[in-house]
Amino acid sequence: MGRKLIIVLLLIGLVLIAAIWQRHRLLLPQITPGEPIPQLTDANPVPGGQPFAAEPHFSVVQLDEATYAIAEPHSWARNVNYLILGDERALLFDAGVGHYDIRPVVASLTDLPLTFMPSHFHYDHTGQGDWARIAVVDLPHVRERASDDRLTLTWGEHLGSGEGIELPTWEVTQWVAPNSAIELGGRSLVLLYTPGHTDNSVSLFDVERQLMFTGDFLTDNGSLSSFLPTARPGDFLQSADKVLARTREMQRMVFRGAHAGIENTIPASHREDLQTLRDGLIAIRDGDLTGAGSYPVVYTFKDGSTMTMEPGWLQQWEPTYADGHSVH
Numbered sequence: 001m002g003r004k005l006i007i008v009l010l011l012i013g014l015v016l017i018a019a020i021w022q023r024h025r026l027l028l029p030q031i032t033p034g035e036p037i038p039q040l041t042d043a044n045p046v047p048g049g050q051p052f053a054a055e056p057h058f059s060v061v062q063l064d065e066a067t068y069a070i071a072e073p074h075s076w077a078r079n080v081n082y083l084i085l086g087d088e089r090a091l092l093f094d095a096g097v098g099h100y101d102i103r104p105v106v107a108s109l110t111d112l113p114l115t116f117m118p119s120h121f122h123y124d125h126t127g128q129g130d131w132a133r134i135a136v137v138d139l140p141h142v143r144e145r146a147s148d149d150r151l152t153l154t155w156g157e158h159l160g161s162g163e164g165i166e167l168p169t170w171e172v173t174q175w176v177a178p179n180s181a182i183e184l185g186g187r188s189l190v191l192l193y194t195p196g197h198t199d200n201s202v203s204l205f206d207v208e209r210q211l212m213f214t215g216d217f218l219t220d221n222g223s224l225s226s227f228l229p230t231a232r233p234g235d236f237l238q239s240a241d242k243v244l245a246r247t248r249e250m251q252r253m254v255f256r257g258a259h260a261g262i263e264n265t266i267p268a269s270h271r272e273d274l275q276t277l278r279d280g281l282i283a284i285r286d287g288d289l290t291g292a293g294s295y296p297v298v299y300t301f302k303d304g305s306t307m308t309m310e311p312g313w314l315q316q317w318e319p320t321y322a323d324g325h326s327v328h
Contacts, residue, residue, distance in 0.1 A: 024228060045059070064209075079258060088113075091114070097165075120198040122216075136175060200230070212243070255268070
């Protein structure tokens, strides 16, 4: 009897270990339909936006003479994608969920040679269609998977099965090392590696304009996440601290995130928002901020914004790449 009980307990333990290991694969089908999520029918118009085409899924806001926000106010995620122009080349940072094709919008705004670059690999940023030029962050754990510069995203990186979207394979034409510059001709963008939401998240830093395009690293829709596969709060904290240090003398900094709030205003966060994020992460790490719920856990920062994470015993506070940086 004792031996049978031990075997049963071992089997139960193995099942629990497998369930924890595959927790995201078990959870995603419970919260997503496996097919395209319907458009929002009562979305607020984008302030200052110009709807594109007869079916106005996209709304365009010109931020300055060479920068456009291409918003998707009717998407469940209220995506905001950015078209960044130089004198010689253009870069599209994110391309939306992909049920609607962003390429005609871009073509209506510029005829410059275009490079597409995702802020990270989640399907609501990678869009659809073929791109003549694709830039991807050059990280060891990403580059080593590419064969002849062909990169197929993994389930945990992409998560498109939640809306029935297949994993893409990209022909990468430009691998961009962290802290290196992307030259557009008269305009330079520094690629910053800002993981935490995912382990492949990047931001683009326009030093001259004191402007940073941040993807899901920092956005002002009130909801941040370090919960899904490849997320790591230790990366998030390191990223926030690094960007604060790098922009210390730039008090006019504006951070353009990838998701709008319910009012569909184009995101515009500031250094104090980044400071709140950093301080809130430290409070979570040190046990000074208590979250709500058990799985996932939602933490509320002092400005009312939230951070969704896994329970404390699953939170990883060591950064993926130490980079010789200690949090201040």
